[in-house]
Amino acid sequence: MRKGEVKTIELTGQNVLAMRDAQSAHAAGATQVRVCERCVITPSARDFLRQNEIELVIGPGTVVAASTRPGSAASPVQATRSPANPRLFSTPEAEAIKLEICAVGRKLWNRGYVDGNGGNISYRIGPNEVLCTPTLFSKLDLTPADLCLVDLDGVQIAGTKPRTSEIFLHLEIYKAVPEAKAAVHCHPPHATAYAITGRVPPNGIIPEFEVFVGKVAVSPYETPGTAAFAQTVIPYVREHNTVLLSNHGIICWADTVTHAEWYAEVVDTYCHTLILASQLGVPISQISERQTTDLLAIKKKLGLPDSRFDPAAMKECQLSDMEAPNSIALLPCKRDGATSITADAPEMDRLVKTVTDAVMSAMGAS
Numbered sequence: 001m002r003k004g005e006v007k008t009i010e011l012t013g014q015n016v017l018a019m020r021d022a023q024s025a026h027a028a029g030a031t032q033v034r035v036c037e038r039c040v041i042t043p044s045a046r047d048f049l050r051q052n053e054i055e056l057v058i059g060p061g062t063v064v065a066a067s068t069r070p071g072s073a074a075s076p077v078q079a080t081r082s083p084a085n086p087r088l089f090s091t092p093e094a095e096a097i098k099l100e101i102c103a104v105g106r107k108l109w110n111r112g113y114v115d116g117n118g119g120n121i122s123y124r125i126g127p128n129e130v131l132c133t134p135t136l137f138s139k140l141d142l143t144p145a146d147l148c149l150v151d152l153d154g155v156q157i158a159g160t161k162p163r164t165s166e167i168f169l170h171l172e173i174y175k176a177v178p179e180a181k182a183a184v185h186c187h188p189p190h191a192t193a194y195a196i197t198g199r200v201p202p203n204g205i206i207p208e209f210e211v212f213v214g215k216v217a218v219s220p221y222e223t224p225g226t227a228a229f230a231q232t233v234i235p236y237v238r239e240h241n242t243v244l245l246s247n248h249g250i251i252c253w254a255d256t257v258t259h260a261e262w263y264a265e266v267v268d269t270y271c272h273t274l275i276l277a278s279q280l281g282v283p284i285s286q287i288s289e290r291q292t293t294d295l296l297a298i299k300k301k302l303g304l305p306d307s308r309f310d311p312a313a314m315k316e317c318q319l320s321d322m323e324a325p326n327s328i329a330l331l332p333c334k335r336d337g338a339t340s341i342t343a344d345a346p347e348m349d350r351l352v353k354t355v356t357d358a359v360m361s362a363m364g365a366s
């Protein structure tokens with residue numbers, strides 16, 4: 001290829017651009033890689049392209065990661081994002097969200113989900129602006145004046161207290177999931193008990209869990225606060241609103257801070273119930289496949305994500321630089337000769353209606 005010649009590799013059919021795609025493009029002599037607007041680019045793929053001076057073109061022609069020589073100024077990724085607006089820190093909307101974050105902080109603390117200064121809460125208030133909690137601060141004591149505003153690179157642009165070091169975990173979710181407006185990270189004991197075993201709770205047992213959370217994923221362990229830690233959730237967050245963080249805790253995302261906290265409650269209560277039930281020494285009743293399908297239909301209508309909606313999408317989301325998680329379900333215990341009891345149809349219809357009514361009123365209220 002002559003010097004200065006442009007060779008574009010078209011990857012517009014992919015929803016994820018992972019390290020191996022970037023390496024293949026490099027091996028093929030690409031000077032440009034083009035992806036579609038909704039494509040998620042993993043950080044390692046982005047770095048690899050940048051290091052090898054391969055331009056990343058989004059959609060018809062926006063260059064977002066032009067080649068940068070060592071020592072050159074600002075990253076092109078930062079250059080193309082709209083500049084963060086510090087004034088979003090004190091709008092009436094921001095003040096209302098700050099109060100909501102403080103209320104959620106108190107709920108988390110009162111439920112025993114945030115020990116010491118643990119846990120953090122954030123809300124994406126603008127395209128490049130995220131409200132978040134400060135570092136080293138009990139969630140019980142939060143006031144609106146303690147909160148911070150950062151851009152999508154984690155640079156603090158407003159607030160007097162330093163932002164949480166775990167903000168990068170939240171920011172990876174906002175970059176990967178356009179629907180995600182709020183994220184809550186905490187250490188609820190029962191869900192964390194699953195996370196330290198590297199296992200996910202089984203499905204098909206309690207309707208509320210199926211509708212609000214459903215399948216959870218477990219991400220691999222990395223040191224909290226690092227970029228590597230933040231990136232562990234990328235393969236899972238588009239198909240799961242809750243991820244168990246190995247040997248650490250959980251993160252939930254939602255349309256509001258309040259809803260993200262609800263999911264933390266739902267998953268922890270579910271794990272608690274399973275742990276209690278497993279001690280009773282009798283089989284756990286399971287909802288039938290047909291009844292689970294009914295619950296998934298409700299969930300789909302509500303716009304909540306679930307990896308069971310589309311098996312192809314599940315495969316796709318594993319196209320990443322990360323290893324697949326060790327997602328062995330903790331199966332309900334079954335004794336010899338015992339049979340699993342399934343709720344009868346009228347009872348299940350009643351449960352489905354209860355869940356639907358609760359969800360609809362909650363969504364209406366928000």
Ligand SMILES: [Zn+2]
Pocket residue numbers: 118119166185186187224248249
């Ligand atoms: Zn943590």
